[in-house]
Amino acid sequence: MTGIDGGALVKRLEAVVGAEGSSPDTGACAIDGVLPKVVVTPADADQVAALLRIADEAGAKVVPWGGGTDQGLGNPPERMDVALRTARLNRVIAHEPADMTCVAGAGIRLADLQAALGKAGQFLPLDPPDAETATLGGVLSANASGPMRLAYGWPRDVVIGTQVALVSGQQARAGGRVVKNVAGFDLNKLYVGALGTLGVLVEVALKVLPLPERRASVAAAFATLDGAAQAVRSILQTDLAPCALELLSPSAAARLARATVLLSGGFLVLVRVEGVLEAVQDQGERLKDLFGRSGAGEVASLEGAEEAGAWDAIRGFRRAPGVVRCKASVPIKCVPALFNAADALRERHEVACDLIAHAGSGIVLCALDLESSDRVDRVVAAVSDLRGRAAELGGYLVVEAAPAAFKTRLDVWGKWGPDLRLMRALKAQYDPKRTLNPGRFVGGI
DSSP: OTTSOHHHHHHHHHHHHOGGGEESOOGGGOBTTBOOSEEEOOSSHHHHHHHHHHHHHHTOOEEEESSSTTTTSSSOOSOOSEEEEOTTOOOEEEEETTTTEEEEETTSBHHHHHHHHHTTTEEOSOOOSOTTTOBHHHHHHHTOOOTTHHHHOOGGGGEEEEEEEOTTSOEEEEEOSSSSOOSSOOTHHHHTTSTTSSOEEEEEEEEOEEOOSEEEEEEEEESSHHHHHHHHHHHHTSSOOOSEEEEEOHHHHHHHHTTSSOOOSSEEEEEEEEESHHHHHHHHHHHHHHHHHTTOSEEEEEEHHHHHHHHHHHHTTTOSTTEEEEEEEOOGGGHHHHHHHHHHHHHHHSOOEEEEEETTTTEEEEEEEOOSGGGHHHHHHHHHHHHHHHHHTTOEEEEEEOOHHHHTTSOSSOOOOTHHHHHHHHHHHHOTTOOBSTTOSGGGO
């Protein structure tokens, strides 16, 4: 380990977690080709705090590790001495169905938490990709969301309390275990989306909701972007209450159609509704009528396993090596303009781009193939152009995942404004030695 006694550090870490909490299998925790020197898996919050204090005192660099599903997010780590896995912090600590709250360890897999809540007819309104693997803490640290953000908001909106281990060896608590807390600064929001750069989430209190009686979806294919965009606008202007509203480019729709029952052959609009049976049926009929009047070439209803599978495919779209995945955020009315900008990349840079938009939120997910090293420069230029267009439209673009060869040529976060000064100040206050995830976050934090 650079500048520190690696052997002595490993012994000190192992003294905390025991032999069962330390692993020589570092290859499973590589990030952009950078390997940790040791992997530790603490058993509880006290061990997490103790490990952080030891690493900080020794000058070692620590990467918090949940399920690993979003470790592609961010710049390559400057250094990675310790991978700190939260897998053993995987319990539902408390669940109060009558209050619609729960408390869980940050290392619990999201699918396991949903299964536990489902026994009481409740669920956590988060639907990021890879729920079978992603952990609660990882989802919150990456601020990962899915199509149902339209109805339920960002991950930070479900958090009512946090317990965080700090590099000082102390643990900080914010919020509580009830939905209504006393007024004051909402310190919970500091840690959501901070990519583990301020502290390590060990326990989270959450708001939960009753499971809907029924979910169903309606899909419609359109020959033109204008037709599909007009249908989206019409839905948003009605009193319909979809929980998800997606707009897919023809190439994205065609890829998904190979593995699902989704329609292809044009721009696809996919809408999900949920609630009591009668309301879902009524909204489904109204959506089909709206799509018919909007000029859709084909309309289809989806229910049951096929419907759930289609949404799983959308959440996990193009999450594979060799794919550059970007997330842009623009005003809702500007989503079609960004689609047009992405289409122009084909002629300007000979780069194709698959697009899926959370059309009711202004979030556009973009996937570009990086098939070989000779394409890197073209894909970098294409993403730079798309980022510039997003900025012109009043938004931004972040690269969520890309091979290391791409990241050395383009800052995955892009330019940030005045907020960066505050973010640097918070990092200096919470982690002055830059022990946690150094260099990976915005502005090299």
